[in-house]
Each structure stands twice: as C-alpha cells, then as structure tokens.
Amino acid sequence: MKLKVRIKNKECEIDVLEKDGKLFIKVGDKEFVFGIGEEKKEEEIVLMDSKVECFLKEIKSSLSGSISEVFLKEGDVVKKNQKILTLSAMKMENEIVSESKGKIKKIMVKTGDKVKEGDILIILE
C-alpha cells in the first residue's frame, strides 16, 4: 500500500507492506522493517515460562490426610515420577510422586503428620 507522508515539511511517498507479522516500510530506496522487536519480546516470554518451570520447587499436597510413610531424606536427589511419600487420605493410600527432578532441600512433614490440601510437603533446591 502506498501512502503519502509529510516529514519536516517534506512530502514523500512510502510503500507499506505487512507480511509474516512484520511491517515493511519502503522510503525511496531504503527499507525499514518493524516487528523484530516484538519477536524478541516473544522470545523473552518463552524464557520466562521455562524459568517458571525451574522454580516449581515446592511439592505440595493435593489432598488432606495423614502422612503414612516418607521414603526420602533431606539431601537425596529425586527423579521425576519417583515416589516421595505415602499419604493416607479419603480412606485410600496415595503415593505422592515428584513431578520434577531435584535435590531435596527440606522435608516439611514426617510420618503421622496431618496435612491439608496445598500444604508444602517438600522443598527442592
């Protein structure tokens, strides 16, 4: 699309083209591309998301109940899907497994403790 633009009292014709989410503006024989900055922003958002994943270091209880058994100790390295503890809740026995890997910084519960939904069970480093 051709547009007329006045810059410092000088009128010129520019050619504006939108393509692949970018804005191409051609002034004379020079071409300016806009939209790259926004792309970088998107990349930053992705990075922030992966950081959020990294900071998911608290394993919380999804149920209210009592701790039947804790299988790990502080300092242990836990793998994804590894059994951490058993929680007796709603008259069922529930093996709580880790959703991420990491080193156990602190175990917040012990056998016999009562926990509520959302309570932190374990903190990973």
Added chain:
Amino acid sequence: MEIKKFKKLASTNIKAKELIEEGALPWTVVVSQEQDCGYGRKGEKWISPKGGLYFSVILPKNNIDDLQLLTILTAFVIAKIIKEEFNIEPLIKLPNDILLNGKKICGILTENVIGKDVKSSVMGVGLNTNTESFPGLESIATSLSKEIGREVDNDKILEKIIEEIKKQLETISK
C-alpha cells in the same frame, strides 16, 4: 477385561502396580490363590491363605472423589452379592470393610499414584470365601464357607464383582 491368575503373590496390589508400569490396561484384574504379604490400609496385614479370593483391579484414570466413591460402592456391591447369592446379612463397615456376624470377611484397599493429578489407581479386595481357619484371629475374622457351611465358587463371585464395579463406575462417571 483381562484376568491374570497367579498361584502365589506377595500382594495383588503390588503386582497390579508393577503391571501398570509395564503398560497394563485399565480393567486388568490380578488374582492370586494366596498372598504372602497381603495388606490393608496403613499397612495392616491381611491374612491370605489358600481358599480366599484375593484380587486387584487396575482402574481407569479418574478424579480422586470418584475413586473414593467407587471404593465405597465396591463395599456395597460385594455386600449385595453376598446377600443375594448366599442369603445372609452382611454389615458394611464404611468405607472399606464388610463383616458377617460381627467378624471381618472382606477388606478393600484403593491405592493411587498422584503427581499433579491421579496418575494410576488400583483397587484391591480380600474376600474370605473358602478360608478354613484364621489362627489367632478366630474371634475377629470369618469366611463365607464357615458361615454358610459349604464351599463357594471364587471365579463366579469374582466375575460378578467386577461386572458390578464396572457398572458403578460408569454411573458415577456420567
């Protein structure tokens, strides 16, 4: 429904959990003629000599509330089958046990693996069908055969129970 039969296992729940790891499908049933380490809630031992019916069902993925409800419904299902088939009056001790004449005859244990949500579930049932004796536990445990004076058909009872559990799960999942 696939029924995997074993002569002897440590526990049908343990075997069912192993089978899940190996890719077993929901409604796979693990049955054993006897268990070395049968257990109930909080690790309480379930005496499992030959003659009894010991089985675990791999359940389809479900939310935790439905799983609890299904455990309770299973107690009702088994009590109903006992009453209808043998014309005796069982007592459901909610949510996990069934008694006959004040003595324990059946226990149910559902075990879930939970990460962000429920990853897998098995429901184990120990039903004293043709158990002849309970050394040291005669005052608190009994069997169907002791109460009605004849042997019962374990395979037939198992089929009926599984069929009913499936029906109940379909109903509560609607």
